[in-house]
Amino acid sequence: MSTMHRFEVQAADGATGARAGVFHTAHGPVLTPVFMPVGTRATVKGMTPESLEALGVQVVLANAYHLFLRPGADLVAEAGGLHAFTNWKRAILTDSGGFQIFSLADTLKLDDDGVIFRSIVDGAWHRWTPEDNVRIQEQLGADIIMQLDQCPPYPAEEAFVAEAVRRSAAWAKRCWAAHAREDQALFGIVQGGLYQHLRRESIERLGEIGFPGYGIGGYSVGEPHELMLESLAEVGALLPADRPRYLMGVGNPTTIVQAIALGVDMFDCVLPTRTARLGTAFSSEGRLNLRNARFARDFGPLDPACSCPVCRSYSRAYLRHLVNVKEMLGAILLTTHNLHFVLDLVRRAREAIVAGEYAAFVRAWMESPGANDY
Template identity: 55%
Template sequence: MASFSFRVIQTCSHTHARAGIFPTPHGSVLTPTFMPVGTLGTVKGVAPDQLAGTGAQMILGNTYHLHLQPGEEIVQHCGGLHRFMNWPGPILTDSGGFQVFSLSSLRQITDDGVTFRSPRNGDLIHFTPEKSIQIQNALGADVIMAFDECPPYPASYDEVKNAVNRTDQWLKRCIDAHQRSDQALFGIVQGGVYPELRRLSAQQITEYDLPGYAIGGVSVGEPSELIHDIVKTVAPYLPLDKPRYLMGVGTYREMALAISAGVDLFDCVIPTRLARHGAVLVRGERWNLKNRVFQRDERPLDSTCPCYTCQNFSRAYLSHLFRSRELLGYTLLSIHNLTELMRFSLGLRQAIITGNFAEKLASILSEN
């Protein structure tokens, strides 16, 4: 897959951080970067042109949710996910593994796959590696993820080891089922909080010459300090010339630490989820616009922020919108929060290029 050839353009001399370029059929992605989550083919409350204005490069869709509604056949009939949601840039689809395995009371796992009850209508659904890839081939994203078993936290050593071996076997089936050369298939490293199982999984998954690799099974309930331990354990076993994706992480400290270990891509629902609860991210701080202090504040959220929200509206107005439960408020806060995380990740990229990443990292860690 020559079109997915990842290129590192600069590295940090004090850490393992690197700045890279990841080309896809729908444009190149400058890394490291944060990827907004658009589970059902939409980043909640934000139109595609507004999303582009945040600096977003690559966004996510979810195989499990899109399979349930509207169904991959409809998306394919409408020209694929890019055309369906009118997003011209790169898209990544998650395999649905995390969502399926989170349905602990509704599913049964075997070596063949997972059988579960649809939370929408109770229908019995059987997901296999082949089915996940078939759905993702139909959706047409630029990057698709292998179907893996994501063990919960906590889980016993034997439970996690079984998940690691099953993830390896399922990856082989995903590779055999994959039919489109214009889609990059990423493998996922599992292993829970057990370093030896993380190393085993990384060695198993990287035996396949894939366009990229992900670190999965984090942010599933484990203490935040363990995330960096997991990343430090796994990263040295991943190829230097392939993009590395840390799944489900989007907080400042964890992103900065992961970038220092050599991670390139991140995703998380935090920006839009916070916005729906009246919270905004401002230069590393989290503010609650429900607080009375904002009701008469005529300043923008952040005078240095170029986003549409900060350029046009006051803290007082945004506080009013949220207090009034006006839908515009959710959109404006989401635009700002997404812009904040895009600025943060691309600011770290620039720091790598200019040679001051180590100093930037130290500052972030002292503040968070």
């Protein structure tokens, strides 16, 4: 493992599994816990790189599947990689695109060597091996890249999930062997669904390789929330303490608070930005549907407990008007607010860990008016 990609645990909460750390990347240190906004097609919808930086975003996600289809990894490489192409100066993580491919099961052909899939853009067929996927992500040039894996749905038969674990572990070895860029950190991905013995097997197989970090995949795909947390608790305890743990595709504020207590360091999700575009704001009161008539003459701030630029400058009534007439400014402002809300929550969680008060932080959040609304 490159010393560039070392992870340092700076504080650990004695009453929970929460920890505050720093993961070093080619584009600077990333303080954890961290929430990473999703910019699937090399943009977080409605946000400029400058506005993301002003919010304190440390890492932005992009998706190898979508960028492979448009504009093409060759073009991004010609532009100098994603950082130059997008004018984003901080860290970038690219997802392998495996989740997107396997979610389109009706256009998928799979074998141990790789996967054949049909483009959602023009219907053309493409074949990816693990080596192809790594090459594409190296062309894109992200700081953190993810192995190609098979993500089984929920529910799924144990035999099917076991085969996905076996195949993903074999692909992990091939991704590791193919990866050549020392300025990139390649993460393995733990699979296994809710079958704990398969989760343990996946962790053991990945541990033989020695990745600098680990994604935790296969959750938030329809399984009961409490079962996910029970499973995640054991997974967090089994993963190496000196490597970052990345819970993929989770952005629910309450789940983030609970997962940090189980030792998770990194999160990403489209939830804050997608709900914003649908006219919903996160708040200390829970979710606010700005289409609701009760906000028509509410000239107070969106969330009185929030210090973001939107809450300092715009009323609920105005935001409701923008949402109802479908002005793009409404989506931009709500996206700004929702990202601030989640980023600030994670920032305060880190402060509580450093102070040794994370258990109290969790209790306060769970007793807050909006906790059960997420």
